[in-house]
Amino acid sequence: MSGEIKGAPIRNIAIIAHVDHGKTTLVDALLEQSGIFREGEAVPTCVMDSNDLERERGITILSKNTAVDYNGIRINIVDTPGHSDFGGEVERVLGMVDGCLLIVDANEGPMPQTRFVLKKALEKGLRPIVFVNKIDRARVDPEQAVDKVLDLFLELGADDDQCDFTYLFGSGMAGYAKPDMATESDNMKPLFDAILRHVPPPVGDPTKPLQLQVTTLDYSDFLGRIMIGRVHNGTIVGGQSVALIRDDGSIKRGRISKLLGFQGLQRVEIPEARAGDLVAVAGFDEVNIGETIACPDHPEALPLIKVDEPTLQMTFVVNDSPFAGKEGKFVTSRQLRDRLQRELLTNVALRVEDTDSPDRFSVCGRGELHLGILIETMRREGFEFQVSQPQVIFRTIDGTPHEPFETLVMDVPEEAVGSCIEKLGMRKGEMQNMEATSDGRTQLEFVVPSRGLIGFRGEFIRASRGEGIMSHSFLDYRPMQGDFDARRNGVLIAFEEGTATFYALKGAEDRGQFFITPGTKVYKGMIVGEHNRPPDLELNVCKAKQVTNIRSAGAEVLDTLQSPIQMTLERALEYIGPDEMLEVTPESIRLRKMPVKKPAKR
Numbered sequence: 001m002s003g004e005i006k007g008a009p010i011r012n013i014a015i016i017a018h019v020d021h022g023k024t025t026l027v028d029a030l031l032e033q034s035g036i037f038r039e040g041e042a043v044p045t046c047v048m049d050s051n052d053l054e055r056e057r058g059i060t061i062l063s064k065n066t067a068v069d070y071n072g073i074r075i076n077i078v079d080t081p082g083h084s085d086f087g088g089e090v091e092r093v094l095g096m097v098d099g100c101l102l103i104v105d106a107n108e109g110p111m112p113q114t115r116f117v118l119k120k121a122l123e124k125g126l127r128p129i130v131f132v133n134k135i136d137r138a139r140v141d142p143e144q145a146v147d148k149v150l151d152l153f154l155e156l157g158a159d160d161d162q163c164d165f166t167y168l169f170g171s172g173m174a175g176y177a178k179p180d181m182a183t184e185s186d187n188m189k190p191l192f193d194a195i196l197r198h199v200p201p202p203v204g205d206p207t208k209p210l211q212l213q214v215t216t217l218d219y220s221d222f223l224g225r226i227m228i229g230r231v232h233n234g235t236i237v238g239g240q241s242v243a244l245i246r247d248d249g250s251i252k253r254g255r256i257s258k259l260l261g262f263q264g265l266q267r268v269e270i271p272e273a274r275a276g277d278l279v280a281v282a283g284f285d286e287v288n289i290g291e292t293i294a295c296p297d298h299p300e301a302l303p304l305i306k307v308d309e310p311t312l313q314m315t316f317v318v319n320d321s322p323f324a325g326k327e328g329k330f331v332t333s334r335q336l337r338d339r340l341q342r343e344l345l346t347n348v349a350l351r352v353e354d355t356d357s358p359d360r361f362s363v364c365g366r367g368e369l370h371l372g373i374l375i376e377t378m379r380r381e382g383f384e385f386q387v388s389q390p391q392v393i394f395r396t397i398d399g400t401p402h403e404p405f406e407t408l409v410m411d412v413p414e415e416a417v418g419s420c421i422e423k424l425g426m427r428k429g430e431m432q433n434m435e436a437t438s439d440g441r442t443q444l445e446f447v448v449p450s451r452g453l454i455g456f457r458g459e460f461i462r463a464s465r466g467e468g469i470m471s472h473s474f475l476d477y478r479p480m481q482g483d484f485d486a487r488r489n490g491v492l493i494a495f496e497e498g499t500a501t502f503y504a505l506k507g508a509e510d511r512g513q514f515f516i517t518p519g520t521k522v523y524k525g526m527i528v529g530e531h532n533r534p535p536d537l538e539l540n541v542c543k544a545k546q547v548t549n550i551r552s553a554g555a556e557v558l559d560t561l562q563s564p565i566q567m568t569l570e571r572a573l574e575y576i577g578p579d580e581m582l583e584v585t586p587e588s589i590r591l592r593k594m595p596v597k598k599p600a601k602r
C-alpha cells in the first residue's frame, strides 16, 4: 500500500477560481513573500502570466507551475486559467495535486466558473481551502461570500469533511491573509500555514516502479516536446531509460533527455525526483495527455485522463479577398497548414482537420476565446487568412442530436432585467434563478444553448447600457433545441473598390453605423457597417463631393461624423454572419460578404 512519503516534504496545490478573481495576483504574493525575489528587487505584477497575450489582456491562458519553499517544505503551486474555455485544463491540473485553493472575490461571490472548478475539485476528492479575496476593496461583504460558498458546496453534494472547509480572508494585491475579519495581518503567513496544515502530503511510493503521468504539454525549440506531470510512484533520474505507454496501449522506449523541477519562475535541471513531485521532462517527440512514463521493466499505465471534446468549429481559409497578400508575411495554404499543425503540439484541446479543399482547414476548439487567442497569436506572427463564422458542434448521444449548453450569470441594473429575460427567451434560455443584489442590481442565472450565446454579448451590452456583467461556462450536452431566430440587422456593404470619403459616410449616416472611417480602403463586397434594418444594403462609400472650393469647412464638419463601431477581433467573431468571412491580417480585421454560389448548371 502506498502511504505518505518519508523524507519528501512536499505539498502540491492548485489555485482555482472564476476568471479575474485574483489567482495570478495571489501567486505573485506567495512568490514574493517566500523570498524568491531578493530584497529590494522590483516585483513585476502577474509574473506567471508570461506570454504577451496573457500580459496584455490580463488573463491566464495556460496553467503554470511554480514552487516555493516555506519552513523547509516545498510547495508546488499550479496557477490555472479562470476562463471557461480552459476548464478542461483546470480539470487535468486537479489530477496532479493533493489540495486546492478556491479563490472567491468578496464582492462577486461564487460565479459560474467557481461552480465548475469546485465541482471538479470535489469529484477528485480534494478538500479545498477557501480564500475570500480582494477584501481591500470598499463595499465588500466577505462573510456573506463564505455563506454563499458553503451553499455551493452543499448544492454540489460535498461530503461532511469537504463542507467543513478552512477559509481565510485577504487580498492578493495587498499581500495579506487572515483567519477572520477581526484579525489584523500584513502578510501571507496564515495562508502558508493553512496550506501546510490542510493540504495532505502526496501519497505514492518511491520504491515502486516509476509512473509519471503527463498532464500538460509544452514545447521549446531547444528541448523539443516537454511533458509536465506528476511522479505518482517510483523515482525518476535524468538520463534514465524509460517506457512511454501510449493511449492505445503500445509502448515506446526512450530516454529522459532532460529532467526539470520548478523553482520560483524558473525550470531548473534536477538530478532526480521522487514520487509526489511535479516535474517537466523531455525525451519523446510524440506524446499525448494522460499517457504514462514508466519503468521499462515493469511498464504499467495509469488510468487515462480525458481531454474535453471541442464544442466550437471554425474554418480557416487562405485569404482570397481583393486585398489578399498585401499585409501578411505568411499567406500560403502550406504555411497556414504548418502553423496549425505546430499548434497541435501544445494546444491539447484543439483539433485541426484537412478538408476537401487544400485551402481550407477545419479547426475545432473549446470556445470563442480559445479560438480567438489562436487567431490573434497567428496574426501577430505575421499570418494572413480568413475565418468563417464559429459553429457549435452538435453530437449524437443515444441516437438523438444533442448540443452544448452553458450556465450564464448576468449582473444587471434593474431596468435592464426585462429586456435581458426577453432576449434570452428568444435564444431558448431558461431562467434558473433571479436575485436582487446590492444597489438596485439583479443577478440572473440562465441555462442556455451555446448556440444562443453566439453574438449575445453585443446585445447584452446594449440592453444593459454597458453596465451589465455577464459570464458563462460550459455545462453539458443536452438534447437539441429547435431553431430560433437571433438574427441581427443587415449589413452595409461597399459597392466598389476605393477609399472611403467623409462626404459619402456623412451622406449615409442615417442608414446605420459604420465600422470604418474616412480614408479606409474598401473593396466591393467589404462590410463597412451595420444597417439599421434587417436587409443588407450596398452603398457607395467612396463618393467624392463635386465642388471643393470651400476648403476650410472639412475640419469642422469632421467632428460631426458619428464615431464608428470599433471592430476588434473578438467583436467581429461574435458579429460575423453565416455567409460572411472575417479577413485577418497583421494590420487589419475586415468582414466581407461572400458571393452566393450559384448551383452548377446541369
Ligand SMILES: Nc1nc2c(ncn2[C@@H]2O[C@H](COP(=O)(O)OP(=O)(O)OP(=O)(O)O)[C@@H](O)[C@H]2O)c(=O)[nH]1
Residues within 6 Å of the ligand: 017, 018, 019, 020, 021, 022, 023, 024, 025, 026, 046, 058, 059, 060, 061, 080, 081, 082, 083, 133, 134, 135, 136, 137, 170, 171, 172, 173, 174
Ligand atoms: N482590489 C484588488 N484587486 C485585485 C486583487 N487581486 C487581484 N486584483 C485585480 O483583479 C484583476 C484580476 O487579477 P488576476 O490575478 O489576473 O486574476 P486571475 O484570477 O489570475 O484571472 P484569470 O487568470 O484570467 O482567470 C486584476 O486587475 C488585479 O489587479 C486584490 O486582492 N484586491
Ligand SMILES: [Mg+2]
Residues within 6 Å of the ligand: 023, 024, 025, 049, 059, 060, 079, 080, 081, 082
Ligand atoms: Mg490568472
